[in-house]
Amino acid sequence: MLLQQLVNGLVAGCVYALVALGYTMIFGILGIVNFAQGEIYMYGAFGAVLTLAATGSLPLAIAAGIAAACLVGVLLERFAFRPLRGTHPLIPLISAIGASIFLSSLARLIFGPEDRSFPMEFHPRSYQFFGAEITVLQLAIILVSLALMVLLWLFLNLTKHGKAIMAVAMDSDAARLSGINVNAAYVTTFLLGSAMSGVAGILMAMYYNATAPNMGLLPGLKAFSAAILGGVGSIPGAIIGGLVLGVAENLGAAYLSSHFKDAFAFIALVLVLIIRPRGILGRQ
Amino acid sequence: MQRRWLWLLVSVVVLGMGVSEVRAEEIKIGAILRLSQGASDGLPAKRGIEIAVKEINAAGGIGGKQLKVIFEDEKDSAPASVSAYQKLVSMDKVKVIIGPMMSGNVLAVAPLAQRDKIVIITPNGTSPKISDAGEYVYRGCTRIDKQAAALTKYAKESLKTTKPVILYSNEPYGKGCNDLFSKCFAELGIPVVSTESFMVGDRDFSAQLTKLKQKPFDLLFIPGYLQETAPAISQARRMGITAQSMGVFGDMAPKYIELAGKASEGHINCSEYDEDYNTPTNKKFKDAYYKIVMADAKEPNNAMFAAITYDMTRLAAKAIATKGGAPDQVRGYLDTVKDFDGVTGKLSFDKNGDVVKQGVYLFKVVKGKYVKVK
Numbered sequence: 001m002l003l004q005q006l007v008n009g010l011v012a013g014c015v016y017a018l019v020a021l022g023y024t025m026i027f028g029i030l031g032i033v034n035f036a037q038g039e040i041y042m043y044g045a046f047g048a049v050l051t052l053a054a055t056g057s058l059p060l061a062i063a064a065g066i067a068a069a070c071l072v073g074v075l076l077e078r079f080a081f082r083p084l085r086g087t088h089p090l091i092p093l094i095s096a097i098g099a100s101i102f103l104s105s106l107a108r109l110i111f112g113p114e115d116r117s118f119p120m121e122f123h124p125r126s127y128q129f130f131g132a133e134i135t136v137l138q139l140a141i142i143l144v145s146l147a148l149m150v151l152l153w154l155f156l157n158l159t160k161h162g163k164a165i166m167a168v169a170m171d172s173d174a175a176r177l178s179g180i181n182v183n184a185a186y187v188t189t190f191l192l193g194s195a196m197s198g199v200a201g202i203l204m205a206m207y208y209n210a211t212a213p214n215m216g217l218l219p220g221l222k223a224f225s226a227a228i229l230g231g232v233g234s235i236p237g238a239i240i241g242g243l244v245l246g247v248a249e250n251l252g253a254a255y256l257s258s259h260f261k262d263a264f265a266f267i268a269l270v271l272v273l274i275i276r277p278r279g280i281l282g283r284q
Numbered sequence: 285m286q287r288r289w290l291w292l293l294v295s296v297v298v299l300g301m302g303v304s305e306v307r308a309e310e311i312k313i314g315a316i317l318r319l320s321q322g323a324s325d326g327l328p329a330k331r332g333i334e335i336a337v338k339e340i341n342a343a344g345g346i347g348g349k350q351l352k353v354i355f356e357d358e359k360d361s362a363p364a365s366v367s368a369y370q371k372l373v374s375m376d377k378v379k380v381i382i383g384p385m386m387s388g389n390v391l392a393v394a395p396l397a398q399r400d401k402i403v404i405i406t407p408n409g410t411s412p413k414i415s416d417a418g419e420y421v422y423r424g425c426t427r428i429d430k431q432a433a434a435l436t437k438y439a440k441e442s443l444k445t446t447k448p449v450i451l452y453s454n455e456p457y458g459k460g461c462n463d464l465f466s467k468c469f470a471e472l473g474i475p476v477v478s479t480e481s482f483m484v485g486d487r488d489f490s491a492q493l494t495k496l497k498q499k500p501f502d503l504l505f506i507p508g509y510l511q512e513t514a515p516a517i518s519q520a521r522r523m524g525i526t527a528q529s530m531g532v533f534g535d536m537a538p539k540y541i542e543l544a545g546k547a548s549e550g551h552i553n554c555s556e557y558d559e560d561y562n563t564p565t566n567k568k569f570k571d572a573y574y575k576i577v578m579a580d581a582k583e584p585n586n587a588m589f590a591a592i593t594y595d596m597t598r599l600a601a602k603a604i605a606t607k608g609g610a611p612d613q614v615r616g617y618l619d620t621v622k623d624f625d626g627v628t629g630k631l632s633f634d635k636n637g638d639v640v641k642q643g644v645y646l647f648k649v650v651k652g653k654y655v656k657v658k
Contacts, residue, residue: 001498007491101647112582113513115322117543135522146576208487214321218485241582253491258480259454261491 003132005254006247011138011207013246014145018200019223020230020238021152022193028233029169029189031089035096036076036196038220039103044069044198045205045215048113054120062202069198070191071101079192082183100220107213115212118205141203148196149239155192156235165189169233218262225269231282240280244268296454311609313600314372315593316383316393321360322509323326324539324584326385328573329407330355331583332590334570336597346605353597357383362392367435369393373400380405380600382593387411388456394421401611403618404601407592410533415636420611422618422637424596424628426644428532429464431554434644435505435530436468438552438658443528445503447477450497451516452488453508454481461507461532479503482512489516493523507529514543521547528552537586541652551649557588557628558645558656566627569594591633595626 019041026034047068052061079098084092156162167175168185176182204219205211222245230241245265248270252264272280315333333353340351354376356368372378373396381397381404384390390409394417397404403420410428412581414421424653439445446467452458458481466476473475477499480492494518496504504520504527506513517529529551531540537557541548559570569591577585602624603617624631646658 001494004494005491008488008494012492058485108320108323112584113320114539114584115324115514115543117545121545133523193327204487208486208515209518209545210511212511214485215487218483250491254495258482258492258495261486262483 001254002251003130003248007132007138009247009250010243011014011141012119012134012250013243013247014142015200015219015242016223016226016245017239017242018145018148018196018203020226020242021149021220021235022081022197023224023227024230024235024238025165025189025193026232027227029165029172029185030081030085030092032092033096034074034076034081035093035191035220035224036080036100036103037193037223038216038218039100039107040069040072040076040194040216041108041197041201041204042104042211042213042216043072043209044194044199044201046107046199048202048207049116049118049211050111058120062199065202066195066198069194069201071199073190073194074187077187082186086219089137102257104213104216111213113211113213113263118209118211120206122206137207141207144199145202148199152192152196152272153235161185213260222262222265225266229269231279233283234279234281237279237281244272279282294332304326310352311346311604312352312354312367312376312378313597314376314378314381315353315355315366316372316381316385316389317355317593318360318364319355319357321358322385323591324511324537325408325509325586325589326358326535326588327584328589329383329593331573331576332407332593332595333597335569335576335590336548336594336601340598340601348599349625351383351601354378358386358389358403360386360389361593362389365389366391366396369396369404373402374581378402379611380614382407382596382600385409386457387414387460389502390414390421390423391417394418396422403600403611403614405596407596408589410457415638419615419637422596422633424639425533425556425594426641427638428461431532431644432461432464432468434646434658435532435552435554436465436472438505438646439469439505439530440472440474442657443503443552445501445528446474447476447501448474448503448505449501449527450479450505450507451492451496452479452506453484453512454482455484458508465505465507482508482516484509484512486512487515488521489519492634493520493525496523497523501527501530503530505530509534510537510540510543514540514548517551518544518547533588536588536647536654539585540652541649548649549651552657553647555588555647555654557591559587560656561627561629563625563627565625566612569627591627595624595628595631598626599624599631 022037043064048065051064080095081092122137126133141217163227164180165185226241226245230237248268249261251267253261317329337351358365370530383406387409390406397420398418405422407424412427413428450462452462469476506516513531531553533554535553575588577583603614607613607617618633622632632640647654648657
């Protein structure tokens with residue numbers, strides 16, 4: 001059972017990590033917490049589900065889902081955050097919470113309050129190894145998430161745009177002085193973070209077979225915790241934080257009690273923060 | 285100049301008040317329903333009321349006065365339900381309130397209804413505690429313990445269950461179900477093998493299901509709301525769990541089958557409403573309800589929740605029409621009504637204000653449709 005629960009934890013953890021990357025990148029570069037990250041995830045899922053229902057094409061649906069998430073992310077940056085740049089950090093935070101409520105209410109108005117199933121049935125084939133079972137979909141979630149994380153790392157470290165983002169994260173004034181378009185860097189960051197949250201939303205819409213306007217709330221909260229757990233602003237930290245959180249809550253539910261499954265995630269968070277207040281990989 | 289505008293404004297407001305005064309030839313009742321959170325249950329309940337009101341008004345209203353319903357949002361919270369109640373009673377001066385829908389919120393509003401002597405009728409609160417909440421508190425659905433008795437008896441006698449397990453929603457409703465069904469199963473000599481729970485909003489049940497799989501079982505009972513119970517059963521099937529599945533009356537919805545897909549096959553749940561109940565009233569109601577559902581793709585479809593509020597609204601209107609609108613007269617009617625021609629059955633109320641009808645229906649999902657088994 002241990003191995004099976006580890007697999008379950010890894011699948012959930014990968015999704016937390018993807019959303020946590022959005023939080024941590026935006027925090028790293030702008031110093032703000034984007035509490036609407038869970039809603040971006042939800043719009044990604046809806047974009048894919050609605051497109052798939054309308055066209056029947058999975059690649060098109062995935063593209064539409066990512067596009068929807070990116071659009072919401074960019075609009076957020078433009079209208080909820082850019083006008084407030086340079087104000088006290090609490091103000092964009094409130095703006096983010098407001099945007100989050102607005103976006104989920106808007107989704108309820110546009111899409112209706114009901115859960116939607118994913119309009120495609122997946123082959124329930126699974127692989128056995130050492131007594132644990134992993135379905136094709138679970139394997140796909142883990143692989144896609146890992147691939148995205150690697151791609152993100154490559155983008156940030158090897159491309160010009162990526163390096164520009166890193167530079168702005170270190171010191172935005174110095175970056176501007178050396179000729180980097182800071183606004184473009186912000187937009188790119190939001191695009192990347194939103195795209196990853198969007199992919200996470202699409203994966204979960206497939207895996208859990210349920211898409212609803214309030215689906216972003218809990219994963220958003222857990223991903224936020226994952227980002228803090230890993231050290232806010234640190235990209236490998238967000239990945240490790242997500243995985244640790246996913247595994248911790250599954251093992252806690254398995255060996256202690258499922259009545260407190262959500263609590264284990266947050267207990268893990270508190271413990272790490274007591275021992276290491278800056279998070280697992282956070283900078284001082 | 286500015287002052288003139290002010291006077292204009294004042295006169296418009298005063299005139300407006302006058303106009304609404306003229307229109308006051310109407311009888312108001314209130315409704316506290318789940319219109320934002322849990323709107324997939326609350327909107328059908330609202331439609332049920334609207335259909336009833338439309339019929340009553342088309343037939344001349346109550347004593348020549350039009351019936352009007354003021355809807356408030358329950359917001360899945362006790363404080364919101366209480367303030368909705370206060371608004372309905374103090375500002376709108378309603379005679380009767382349909383709602384709230386959730387047991388916890390009914391229990392929060394009940395003491396106020398007792399104090400103000402306002403009749404409230406909950407369509408869906410199943411908690412046994414509501415029976416003792418006071419003589420002004422009525423309920424239009426069967427208590428959960430009666431549902432539990434019917435389901436567990438069916439499990440033992442017809443399904444030959446010997447090893448049930450429970451996966452419940454960890455909030456007052458699911459937790460209450462867990463306690464009650466555990467007791468019922470134990471009394472029937474088939475104690476529950478293991479119990480796990482999940483949170484409202486959870487979509488990942490793999491940790492709990494993996495754990496349940498450690499011990500053999502032949503019945504998987506999942507009490508909760510369909511937003512969780514449907515994905516839970518679909519995950520269970522994907523993980524190779526083949527045991528019979530069973531649920532409470534929230535699973536009685538086309539949405540459940542849609543969300544769970546093939547995994548819903550064979551699922552057993554109880555219900556308050558049988559669509560094929562063969563009376564002219566039910567046929568009329570069903571036609572009206574499905575006309576609304578078909579007209580809008582976004583409209584949630586749940587005939588059961590609409591059927592209960594439809595019956596309760598007609599009962600309330602009948603009470604006001606025959607006895608007058610004073611609270612004790614409404615009570616007097618509800619306490620003595622016999623064999624009311626409802627779409628959920630022939631209705632009366634017992635001394636606790638709980639509805640009495642033919643008993644609990646049990647349904648099974650066969651080829652994507654609910655089929656009555658009892």
